[in-house]
Amino acid sequence: MDAENVIDVRGLGKSFGRFRALDDLDLRVAAGEVHGFLGPNGAGKSTTIRVLLGLLRADSGSVTVLGGDPWKDVVALHRRLAYVPGDVSLWPGMTGGEAIDLLGALRGGLNEERRAELIERFELDPTKRGRQYSKGNRQKVAIVAALASDAELLVLDEPTSGLDPLMEAVFTDVVADAKARGTSVLLSSHILAEVETLADRLSIIRDGTIVETGTLTELRSQARTSIRATLERIPERSALAALHDVHLDHGHLAATVDADRIGEVMTHLAPYGISALTVEPPSLKSLFLRLYESEEAPQ
Amino acid sequence: MSGSLTGTRPLLRVTLRHEMRSFAPWIAIAVGLSVSSVLAYPWIFPDETDRAGLAATMGANPAIGMVFGPAFDLMTDEGFNSWRSLALAGFLIALGAILTVSRTTRGQEDSGQAELLASGVMGRASRLLAGTGVALIGSLLAGVVAGVATVLCGGAWEPSLLLAATFTGSGWMFAGVAAVTAQLGSDARAASSLAVAVLGALYVLRGVAYAIEAPSWTIWANPLGWMTETRPASGDHWWPLLPALGLTIVALVAAFAIQARRDFGQGIIAPRPGPARGRIRTTWRLALRLNRAPLIAWAIAFGALGLVFGYFATSVQDVLANDSAVAAILASGAATPDELTSAFLVTILSIIGIVAAIPGVQTMQKLRGEELADRVEPILAGSVPRQRLFASSAVIAFLAPALYVFGGGAIVAFLAGGADIGVSFGDVTAQAAATVPAVWTITAVSVAVIGARPRLSIAAWAGVLLSFVLTLLGPTFKLWDWALAISPFWHVPNVTEADRDWSGLGWISLVTALLLVVGFAGFRRRDIAA
Numbered sequence: 001m002d003a004e005n006v007i008d009v010r011g012l013g014k015s016f017g018r019f020r021a022l023d024d025l026d027l028r029v030a031a032g033e034v035h036g037f038l039g040p041n042g043a044g045k046s047t048t049i050r051v052l053l054g055l056l057r058a059d060s061g062s063v064t065v066l067g068g069d070p071w072k073d074v075v076a077l078h079r080r081l082a083y084v085p086g087d088v089s090l091w092p093g094m095t096g097g098e099a100i101d102l103l104g105a106l107r108g109g110l111n112e113e114r115r116a117e118l119i120e121r122f123e124l125d126p127t128k129r130g131r132q133y134s135k136g137n138r139q140k141v142a143i144v145a146a147l148a149s150d151a152e153l154l155v156l157d158e159p160t161s162g163l164d165p166l167m168e169a170v171f172t173d174v175v176a177d178a179k180a181r182g183t184s185v186l187l188s189s190h191i192l193a194e195v196e197t198l199a200d201r202l203s204i205i206r207d208g209t210i211v212e213t214g215t216l217t218e219l220r221s222q223a224r225t226s227i228r229a230t231l232e233r234i235p236e237r238s239a240l241a242a243l244h245d246v247h248l249d250h251g252h253l254a255a256t257v258d259a260d261r262i263g264e265v266m267t268h269l270a271p272y273g274i275s276a277l278t279v280e281p282p283s284l285k286s287l288f289l290r291l292y293e294s295e296e297a298p299q
Numbered sequence: 300m301s302g303s304l305t306g307t308r309p310l311l312r313v314t315l316r317h318e319m320r321s322f323a324p325w326i327a328i329a330v331g332l333s334v335s336s337v338l339a340y341p342w343i344f345p346d347e348t349d350r351a352g353l354a355a356t357m358g359a360n361p362a363i364g365m366v367f368g369p370a371f372d373l374m375t376d377e378g379f380n381s382w383r384s385l386a387l388a389g390f391l392i393a394l395g396a397i398l399t400v401s402r403t404t405r406g407q408e409d410s411g412q413a414e415l416l417a418s419g420v421m422g423r424a425s426r427l428l429a430g431t432g433v434a435l436i437g438s439l440l441a442g443v444v445a446g447v448a449t450v451l452c453g454g455a456w457e458p459s460l461l462l463a464a465t466f467t468g469s470g471w472m473f474a475g476v477a478a479v480t481a482q483l484g485s486d487a488r489a490a491s492s493l494a495v496a497v498l499g500a501l502y503v504l505r506g507v508a509y510a511i512e513a514p515s516w517t518i519w520a521n522p523l524g525w526m527t528e529t530r531p532a533s534g535d536h537w538w539p540l541l542p543a544l545g546l547t548i549v550a551l552v553a554a555f556a557i558q559a560r561r562d563f564g565q566g567i568i569a570p571r572p573g574p575a576r577g578r579i580r581t582t583w584r585l586a587l588r589l590n591r592a593p594l595i596a597w598a599i600a601f602g603a604l605g606l607v608f609g610y611f612a613t614s615v616q617d618v619l620a621n622d623s624a625v626a627a628i629l630a631s632g633a634a635t636p637d638e639l640t641s642a643f644l645v646t647i648l649s650i651i652g653i654v655a656a657i658p659g660v661q662t663m664q665k666l667r668g669e670e671l672a673d674r675v676e677p678i679l680a681g682s683v684p685r686q687r688l689f690a691s692s693a694v695i696a697f698l699a700p701a702l703y704v705f706g707g708g709a710i711v712a713f714l715a716g717g718a719d720i721g722v723s724f725g726d727v728t729a730q731a732a733a734t735v736p737a738v739w740t741i742t743a744v745s746v747a748v749i750g751a752r753p754r755l756s757i758a759a760w761a762g763v764l765l766s767f768v769l770t771l772l773g774p775t776f777k778l779w780d781w782a783l784a785i786s787p788f789w790h791v792p793n794v795t796e797a798d799r800d801w802s803g804l805g806w807i808s809l810v811t812a813l814l815l816v817v818g819f820a821g822f823r824r825r826d827i828a829a
Contacts (some may be wrong), residue, residue, distance in 0.1 A: 055676060074684060075683070078682040079682040083687075087673060089673040094588070095572075097575040098573070100579075102580065103677055104584070106681030106683050107681040127575045128572065128573075131486070153696075
């Protein structure tokens with residue numbers, strides 16, 4: 001077991017009746033890093049997080065959080081972590097301020113200074129009752145409650161759903177501050193842009209299994225460069241061998257290519273007379289979308 | 300006006316299809332009560348002597364008459380049916396109507412479903428009309444099915460149909476009441492509690508009014524009294540159904556008038572800003588806070604119940620003496636007045652006990668409700684052992700009913716002890732204490748269900764239902780002892796008897812402990828709903 005990892009999941013499986021929600025899932029989050037946990041809706045992000053929180057019992061595999069077993073060592077572990085659910089439900093008759101203090105107290109205390117600062121930064125009115133808050137404001141209550149603690153690990157499940165763009169920016173700053181304090185973060189999302197700015201490393205989940213994991217640079221190097229060219233003559237098949245996703249319409253060619261083979265492709269295409277050429281750098285988005293499409297086998 | 304009702308018809312059709320499923324059990328119980336009476340009575344009490352004996356037993360324990368209403372005539376099948384079903388089935392249909400109206404109007408507003416509907420081509424009054432429409436149609440159906448089924452099973456035409464018509468009447472009146480309270484409460488729960496409180500109060504008042512032979516205006520002032528005064532099989536008066544129809548119409552008109560002014564999702568009372576800082580820092584305080592409103596409401600209810608029952612107890616010997624059949628029992632020396640009085644008090648406290656278990660079960664159901672609303676998840680994400688969270692609710696579910704039985708019992712004891720009826724304050728308080736373990740057994744059923752098999756959360760009510768049926772109805776049906784012994788209240792000894800046996804309480808407490816173990820172990824091991 002690697003002592004550096006705050007989350008260490010190996011071969012995790014979880015079924016609900018016949019439905020297999022998680023299947024042989026591996027996930028490792030190193031101490032001090034912000035780890036993006038990406039995947040389409042229903043891929044198993046929330047199920048994984050609930051197992052990490054000891055709310056669901058793993059059927060198989062080993063799960064270690066902060067060096068402990070999340071099912072058995074609930075009380076000790078939860079003193080050291082804080083959680084923001086994706087769908088925040090507040091007590092209808094309790095004010096936001098009361099909810100923040102309750103959740104903080106159950107975790108073992110809040111940092112008062114930071115509580116005040118966060119309420120200020122998120123422009124939250126803590127005197128409103130749970131049933132009066134909008135979705136975004138309920139989300140803010142949960143974020144303030146979690147980030148005002150001195151937790152070592154933040155588990156954030158789609159935390160910005162419902163926040164407006166200004167508040168999203170505040171959220172990004174606040175998580176960056178937490179990281180600077182040495183907090184580890186597991187940040188789940190289905191939106192790439194949200195994770196891109198914050199995450200050191202990413203894991204992409206699909207159908208209950210991790211299909212890709214690595215740093216942004218590592219993932220980016222796996223993504224292919226896209227090429228669009230207008231050729232004067234129709235090229236031979238052999239000239240297109242190094243290309244992927246080829247669309248050839250008369251002289252218009254659209255395709256993708258692995259970054260290390262661009263030169264080779266140019267050499268092959270040059271004899272057919274290139275009259276126009278666009279080469280787009282690898283975008284994470286294209287990789288991401290490719291991994292989301294479940295018909296396509298992962299690489 | 301037509302504009303405000305646009306879209307009612309399709310909405311009513313959809314609502315009917317969805318809501319009839321939840322209304323069906325109420326109909327089934329009402330039909331079952333009525334049909335089983337005419338089927339079982341000739342079998343269990345075949346001849347005149349048996350029936351006269353039953354009448355005497357009923358007369359000897361006015362506490363049972365208070366729950367079921369007066370027995371005008373137990374000599375015919377239909378007379379027995381109207382005694383056993385009129386009050387009870389009417390109450391249940393009314394309860395079904397209240398829950399349906401609250402759920403389809405305010406419940407949908409709370410959950411946001413109504414917002415989707417209201418943004419469509421939908422008149423302002425359509426949702427209320429559809430909601431009350433379902434309750435009205437459901438109540439009507441209950442009456443028609445119960446009436447026809449009873450006649451088919453051998454009941455005489457007129458009394459059976461009249462009895463069934465009172466089911467519909469009760470349902471209609473309280474659909475109207477619930478439509479009004481749905482405009483007043485700040486959310487669905489407040490709205491339905493208000494209507495149920497009205498129903499409960501009128502029910503108890505009617506029972507007592509008949510039991511102590513109060514002046515007749517107390518019966519005519521009570522809408523439920525109109526239902527009893529139709530007297531199926533002992534007079535067959537149809538006309539008291541007319542004021543019931545009138546009340547339904549008046550209540551509905553009032554509800555629609557308020558609805559036209561009310562803001563969406565709001566009651567009459569506007570919410571105020573609350574404290575910016577919280578003082579609830581433990582799961583114990585949280586559980587108390589979440590159950591605060593119903594606990595206070597029940598405390599008031601048990602205060603009132605204690606007063607009513609206590610006042611009744613002071614006049615119990617007069618009531619007994621006025622009953623000719625009971626007078627014959629007393630004259631023959633088969634029982635002394637003191638024995639009958641203490642048997643009466645045991646039943647009174649059992650009734651208080653069964654009712655006191657309801658807030659206990661509700662507390663456990665509330666925990667499940669919180670879990671389904673995703674509010675248990677953030678709590679357990681804190682440094683909180685599951686057992687502590689579960690125990691916070693379980694402790695309230697045990698303590699609150701015990702306090703209610705003691706509180707209600709103490710008021711009865713105070714009033715009964717002050718009157719010259721041969722029982723002391725201490726006797727009644729001791730009897731209340733002896734009742735508490737039985738209440739705990741029922742509550743423990745709900746702890747076990749919510750802890751181990753929350754999907755069957757309706758089964759949490761099994762203990763309350765079984766105890767009610769077996770303790771109050773069982774003896775009159777000459778059920779075998781082993782069947783009666785399923786109800787924990789059967790094991791409560793009469794503390795004034797010399798040869799009282801406490802071992803029964805030991806056994807049921809063992810069952811309680813077992814159920815608790817099942818509940819706690821189950822909650823520790825199971826997945827939390829997401």
